[in-house]
Amino acid sequence: MKSEHDSLVAIAEELCARVDTMVADQAAVVEIDPSVVDELVTHVTRFFFARSEAGAVDQLNAANLSATEALTLVGALLTSQNINAFDLSLWLSHLGAMPSSEQ
Numbered sequence: 782m783k784s785e786h787d788s789l790v791a792i793a794e795e796l797c798a799r800v801d802t803m804v805a806d807q808a809a810v811v812e813i814d815p816s817v818v819d820e821l822v823t824h825v826t827r828f829f830f831a832r833s834e835a836g837a838v839d840q841l842n843a844a845n846l847s848a849t850e851a852l853t854l855v856g857a858l859l860t861s862q863n864i865n866a867f868d869l870s871l872w873l874s875h876l877g878a879m880p881s882s883e884q
Contacts, residue, residue, distance in 0.1 A: 822857075826858070
């Protein structure tokens with residue numbers, strides 16, 4: 782019997798393979814209902830946050846994603862929460878994630 786961990790890994794691998802196939806066909810991507818995309822992004826975001834809260838420090842592999850792809854998602858997430866660039870800057874400086882302008 783598979784553990785929850787093993788099952789999630791197998792599902793994630795299958796999902797990644799299917800997404801890669803669909804991304805190659807823009808018509809197939811557009812056919813997906815927006816609510817499905819919303820659910821996927823929401824659950825992955827919750828999972829990432831839960832890992833962070835549990836003390837896991839995940840550094841995403843930049844080679845797997847372009848800056849444009851990353852910022853498109855970041856923009857959509859910020860818009861969904863009504864967060865502007867100023868709010869984001871304050872949050873990042875609070876976390877110590879932004880370099881200081883003082884030298």
